[in-house]
Amino acid sequence: GAVVSQHPSRVICKSGTSVKIECRSLDFQATTMFWYRQFPKQSLMLMATSNEGSKATYEQGVEKDKFLINHASLTLSTLTVTSAHPEDSSFYICSAVGVQGPKKLFFGSGTQLSVL
Amino acid sequence: AQSVTQLDSQVPVFEEAPVELRCNYSSSVSVYLFWYVQYPNQGLQLLLKYLSGSTLVKGINGFEAEFNKSQTSFHLRKPSVHISDTAEYFCAVSTSDTGRRALTFGSGTRLQVQP
Numbered sequence: 001g002a003v004v005s006q007h008p009s010r011v012i013c014k015s016g017t018s019v020k021i022e023c024r025s026l027d028f029q030a031t032t033m034f035w036y037r038q039f040p041k042q043s044l045m046l047m048a049t050s051n052e053g054s055k056a057t058y059e060q061g062v063e064k065d066k067f068l069i070n071h072a073s074l075t076l077s078t079l080t081v082t083s084a085h086p087e088d089s090s091f092y093i094c095s096a097v098g099v100q101g102p103k104k105l106f107f108g109s110g111t112q113l114s115v116l
Numbered sequence: 117a118q119s120v121t122q123l124d125s126q127v128p129v130f131e132e133a134p135v136e137l138r139c140n141y142s143s144s145v146s147v148y149l150f151w152y153v154q155y156p157n158q159g160l161q162l163l164l165k166y167l168s169g170s171t172l173v174k175g176i177n178g179f180e181a182e183f184n185k186s187q188t189s190f191h192l193r194k195p196s197v198h199i200s201d202t203a204e205y206f207c208a209v210s211t212s213d214t215g216r217r218a219l220t221f222g223s224g225t226r227l228q229v230q231p
Contacts, residue, residue, distance in 0.1 A: 006159070034218040043206065044160075046218045093159055095219075105210075105219075107152070109159035 003027065004096045006108025013084055014116055021079045021111045023094035028104060029074035030096035035067075038091040050077050084115045118143035118209050122222035130230050131199055137192040137225045139207030149190040150208040150219065151181055160206065166190065177201070202229045
C-alpha cells in the first residue's frame with residue numbers, strides 16, 4: 001500500500017545547528033502534508049499544514065522562522081529546525097494526504113531529534 | 117473546533133482478557149474517526165477508521181470500534197489481547213472529507229498487557 005517515508009529516523013545535533021527532516025509520499029501525490037510534534041508520553045500536536053506550492057500555515061505558538069517548511073512538490077515536504085536548541089528536542093512526525101482525503105492519509109515513521 | 121477525550125491514560129490488562137479503550141469527541145460538524153497505535157520510538161500505524169456506513173468498524177490485529185453518534189463515542193475493543201498489543205493508542209478526529217484539515221488527537225491511552 002501507500003507509504004510515507006520520513007528521514008532521518010534519528011538525529012543528534014549540537015545546539016545552534018540546523019536540521020532538515022524530509023517527508024516523502026512514495027506512491028501517491030500528497031496534496032497536503034502535516035507536521036506534528038510529540039513530547040515524551042504526550043500526544044501529537046499539530047505544528048503546521050502545508051499545501052503543495054503555497055506557504056505553510058502554522059499553528060498558534062509555532063515560530064515560522066524557526067521551523068521552516070517547504071512543500072515544493074506533490075511528493076516531498078521538508079521541515080528545517082533552524083538554530084536548534086535543547087528545548088527543540090522532540091519526536092517529529094509528518095503525515096500526507098492524497099486527493100481522496102481521509103481515505104488516503106498516512107503517517108511517516110517519525111524523527112527523534114536530540115539537541116545537545 | 118473539535119476535541120478528543122481519552123479518559124484513561126493507562127489501561128493494565130492481563131493477556132487473553134478483553135479490553136476497551138474509551139474515546140469521546142466533540143464537534144459541531146460531521147466527523148471522521150480514527151484509531152492509531154504507536155510502538156516505542158515509532159510512528160503511527162492506523163488500526164481502523166470510520167468515514168461512513170456501518171458504525172461497527174473492524175481493523176487490523178483483531179481490533180474493532182463502534183461509532184456512536186448519540187454518545188459521541190468511538191470506543192476501541194479487542195476480545196482477547198496479546199503481550200504484543202502493549203503500546204500507546206491514540207484516538208483522532210477529522211472534520212474534513214478532503215483531508216485538508218489535520219487530525220486532532222486525544223491524549224493517548226497506554227495499554228499494558230501483563231502475562
